[in-house]
Amino acid sequence: MEAKTDVLLGLQWGDEGKGKIVDVLTPAYDIVARFQGGPNAGHTIEFGDKKFVLHTIPSGIFNGETVNVIGNGVLIDPFIFDQEIEAIGTSGVDVSKNVLISRKAHLILPTHRLLDAVYEKAKGREKIGSTLKGIGPAYTDKAARKGLRVGDIDLPDFELRYRKIRSQHLKIVSLYIHDFRSVEIEGMPFEAYEKSWLEKLVILQQFEKTDSEYFLNRSLSEGKKILAEGAQGTMLDVDFGAYPYVTSSSTTSAGVCSGLGIPPGKVGQVFGIFKAYCTRVGSGPFPTELFDKTGEKLREKGNEFGATTGRPRRCGWLDLPALKYAIMLNGVTELKMMKADVLSGFPEIKVATGYKINGQITETVPFDSERADIEVAYKTFEGWDDKLEEITGFDELPHQLKNYIQFIETETGIPIKLVSVGPNRKETIVRKATA
Numbered sequence: 001m002e003a004k005t006d007v008l009l010g011l012q013w014g015d016e017g018k019g020k021i022v023d024v025l026t027p028a029y030d031i032v033a034r035f036q037g038g039p040n041a042g043h044t045i046e047f048g049d050k051k052f053v054l055h056t057i058p059s060g061i062f063n064g065e066t067v068n069v070i071g072n073g074v075l076i077d078p079f080i081f082d083q084e085i086e087a088i089g090t091s092g093v094d095v096s097k098n099v100l101i102s103r104k105a106h107l108i109l110p111t112h113r114l115l116d117a118v119y120e121k122a123k124g125r126e127k128i129g130s131t132l133k134g135i136g137p138a139y140t141d142k143a144a145r146k147g148l149r150v151g152d153i154d155l156p157d158f159e160l161r162y163r164k165i166r167s168q169h170l171k172i173v174s175l176y177i178h179d180f181r182s183v184e185i186e187g188m189p190f191e192a193y194e195k196s197w198l199e200k201l202v203i204l205q206q207f208e209k210t211d212s213e214y215f216l217n218r219s220l221s222e223g224k225k226i227l228a229e230g231a232q233g234t235m236l237d238v239d240f241g242a243y244p245y246v247t248s249s250s251t252t253s254a255g256v257c258s259g260l261g262i263p264p265g266k267v268g269q270v271f272g273i274f275k276a277y278c279t280r281v282g283s284g285p286f287p288t289e290l291f292d293k294t295g296e297k298l299r300e301k302g303n304e305f306g307a308t309t310g311r312p313r314r315c316g317w318l319d320l321p322a323l324k325y326a327i328m329l330n331g332v333t334e335l336k337m338m339k340a341d342v343l344s345g346f347p348e349i350k351v352a353t354g355y356k357i358n359g360q361i362t363e364t365v366p367f368d369s370e371r372a373d374i375e376v377a378y379k380t381f382e383g384w385d386d387k388l389e390e391i392t393g394f395d396e397l398p399h400q401l402k403n404y405i406q407f408i409e410t411e412t413g414i415p416i417k418l419v420s421v422g423p424n425r426k427e428t429i430v431r432k433a434t435a
Contacts, residue, residue: 003220004268005033005260007253009230011326013280015306015313016273017338017420019043022059022229024418024425025271030224031067032060033216035259036249037231038075038108038138040131042306046423052088056081057099058229061088064098069212072104073249073259075138076150077113078200079186079193085203101204102212103151109162110194111169112137113185118176128245128283131309139248141165150209153201213261220266228256234326242369245284253330272332272414274323276340276404279313281306285369287376288316288352302342303423317350317378320411321363327412335408336418340401341388341427349404350378353411381407388421394431 008025010016023045026032039055045062046052054061056076058068070076085095112134119137120130130136141147146165152158173180185193216226230251235241237251249255253270256262277298280286290298295315298304304313326332343349354361356375366372384398391397397405397419405416419429 002266003223003225004266005216005220005226005228005256005262006269006271007228007230007256007267007330008271008273009251009253009330010233011235011272011274011323011330011332012233012278012319013235013284013286014231014233015042015279015281015304016233016275017044018229018231018273019045019054019059020338020420020423020425020428021271021273021336021418022227023047023062024428025227026060026063026066028225029060029066029227031069031216031219031226032058032229033069033071033212033226033260034058034074034229034231035071036073036251036255037247038133038135039077039080040133040135040247041231043229043231044423045425047425050091052091054088055084057084057088057095060227060229061093061095061099062091064093066098068099069210069216069260070099070101070105071212071216071260072102073255074102074105075108075135076101076105076204077108077134077197078203079197080133082200082203096206099207100210100212100215101150101207103149103209104212105150106138106142106147107150107152108134108138109148109165109169110185110190110197111166111173112141113193114173114180114183114190115169117183117185118173122176130282131306136248137169150204153204154209216260216262217266220262226262228260228262230255234329235322237329240325240329242285245282245370269333270331271334271336272327272330273336273338274318274326275302275338276318276343277302278316278319278322279304280316281309281311281313285372285374286314286316287322287355287369287374288319288350289314290316294346297346298342301345302339317352318408319352320408321352321354322365323408324363324412325365327414332414335412335414335416336420337405337408337416338420340397340419341421343383343401344388345385346383348383349381351381351404351407352376353379379407389427391421391429394419394429397429
């Protein structure tokens with residue numbers, strides 16, 4: 001019997017905890033495949049006393065029986081990829097044995113990161129909060145049909161093609177700065193970084209490169225189970241996020257089809273990951289953002305600092321209209337709530353239930369959230385002070401948290417089948433049935 005591909009993705013502005021849940025679910029799957037994004041992602045996995053942050057490699061890497069596929073929709077920076085391999089190697093995992101890379105995955109070139117830096121600086125106060133990993137410029141070249149792909153490394157004219165696009169990029173950079181050599185990337189002058197980047201290309205030769213669309217569809221026909229892993233979050237989608245404060249790829253379930261070559265009819269369950277509150281890194285609208293001590297407490301308790309950039313995350317209450325919007329766009333069939341433990345100790349908890357715009361209450365996410373004068377309508381819940389990390393069953397959760405969960409389920413119409421009560425993979429409550 002032909003299997004289907006389940007999808008796991010974020011429903012907010014990223015940083016929802018996707019890496020942990022992929023790690024928890026991996027034993028049930030034969031293949032885990034990343035379908036978009038690049039090293040701007042930071043998927044954190046903790047087990048025992050170890051902590052790993054994955055940027056490009058799928059989060060199923062710590063299960064030796066699982067094949068991990070980097071799909072055609074993903075961007076790869078060989079320099080960062082090498083660092084990731086070394087970090088994972090400390091766990092005893094030989095990454096090269098169970099990672100396949102699509103030949104069609106595009107490369108992030110050193111000059112892409114250079115362009116990212118000068119573009120962001122030129123925006124001044126209008127900057128979007130880029131991670132400066134070269135994501136936008138690399139996807140731009142992909143759309144302009146002049147990018148370089150992993151499969152191109154094996155071609156005899158790769159160096160010539162690299163030099164050509166490098167020259168084009170440097171001409172653009174010269175419009176912004178006089179001397180590109182003065183720009184530092186990864187703590188080193190540009191030319192030193194570029195030299196190291198070129199040396200790291202050989203790392204990609206250690207991995208099996210494949211036409212992943214054939215591999216994945218063949219695997220489905222053989223009955224193998226696939227989990228597609230998304231990066232960033234729905235509210236950062238290039239089409240449906242708060243443009244222009246978005247990433248450069250499709251972060252919704254639609255991105256699975258274009259990022260892996262899997263047809264829509266072969267998509268199965270869609271698992272939507274969300275935090276029990278909201279966070280955002282970088283610029284852009286955030287209606288429920290808290291600028292007071294409550295927001296600071298959320299940041300401290302939740303250790304809300306970017307896994308990729310280290311930047312402090314903006315924190316706020318759960319935004320129900322935005323969550324419903326993300327559920328609609330993705331066709332979510334099952335919700336998974338993260339960081340419920342962080343809300344312990346707050347006397348009351350709020351949830352945004354609607355927006356008041358021009359005197360009218362709406363649950364519709366506005367076209368231009370940045371310029372809309374939004375007043376948020378909240379529903380308030382009684383808080384709880386219980387320590388959740390040791391709880392292993394849903395029935396043991398404080399009744400206030402169960403009321404909070406039930407409200408979200410009722411409003412969204414989607415069951416919450418998993419509640420995370422700590423960062424470690426063991427601190428996870430899987431519900432056998434919806435309460």
